[in-house]
Amino acid sequence: MKNKLRELRARHRMTQDDLAKIAKVSRQTINAIENEKYDPSLPLAFSLARAFKCKIEDLFLQ
Amino acid sequence: MFGKPEWFTPRKFGWGLGVRSWQGFAYIAVIAFIISAVWASPIAKDAKMLASIIFLAVVALDFIDIMRTVYSRLDEREQKHQLIAERNASFVAVAALIAYVILSMLSNMPAKTTPFSWDIMWNPQWFVLMGLLVLMGVTKGVTLLVLEREN
Numbered sequence: 050m051k052n053k054l055r056e057l058r059a060r061h062r063m064t065q066d067d068l069a070k071i072a073k074v075s076r077q078t079i080n081a082i083e084n085e086k087y088d089p090s091l092p093l094a095f096s097l098a099r100a101f102k103c104k105i106e107d108l109f110l111q
Numbered sequence: 112m113f114g115k116p117e118w119f120t121p122r123k124f125g126w127g128l129g130v131r132s133w134q135g136f137a138y139i140a141v142i143a144f145i146i147s148a149v150w151a152s153p154i155a156k157d158a159k160m161l162a163s164i165i166f167l168a169v170v171a172l173d174f175i176d177i178m179r180t181v182y183s184r185l186d187e188r189e190q191k192h193q194l195i196a197e198r199n200a201s202f203v204a205v206a207a208l209i210a211y212v213i214l215s216m217l218s219n220m221p222a223k224t225t226p227f228s229w230d231i232m233w234n235p236q237w238f239v240l241m242g243l244l245v246l247m248g249v250t251k252g253v254t255l256l257v258l259e260r261e262n
Binding site: 073074075077078081086087089090093 | 186
């Protein structure tokens with residue numbers, strides 16, 4: 050699934066490790082989502098959207 | 112209790128825990144040292160055996176507690192990988208067992224050992240069981256490596 054995770058993370062000056070700690074997942078999982086290799090579950094997608102204070106549909110595109 | 116989950120990591124090949132830091136190696140070394148010290152001490156053999164069993168039971172409980180914590184800390188992606196790896200290992204085990212039973216039937220070899228007999232300890236079919244466990248462990252490890260690279 051396409052997403053703007055990397056873009057938003059850069060805008061918020063966060064490292065993958067920072068975001069991983071906020072979302073309570075491993076850094077490798079953040080990397081896999083950014084590279085569109087892994088589609089997160091709905092709770093994780095909400096958690097990531099909450100980290101950037103945006104809507105889930107602004108973060109994940111079809 | 113004694114060991115910390117941070118010292119260990121889930122094993123890729125096989126089951127249980129792998130060592131992650133020097134503290135993990137130190138933990139194992141201390142256990143080995145205590146067991147050696149018990150057996151080197153000038154106490155009766157029965158007392159040594161009892162002390163070893165009690166100590167190893169405590170270590171086993173600690174190990175189970177660490178393993179539970181380490182595996183519960185895996186995130187959703189890692190848990191999914193573990194489940195897929197376990198499933199593949201089970202598929203391989205079932206396929207290997209079916210192949211073994213078919214081969215046993217073809218060669219008129221008894222596929223079942225006699226239960227409740229000490230002869231079971233010397234049965235060559237233990238090697239089949241060990242081979243099966245190794246095969247499952249390798250399948251699990253290879254699956255995890257592939258999933259980590261691709262997913």
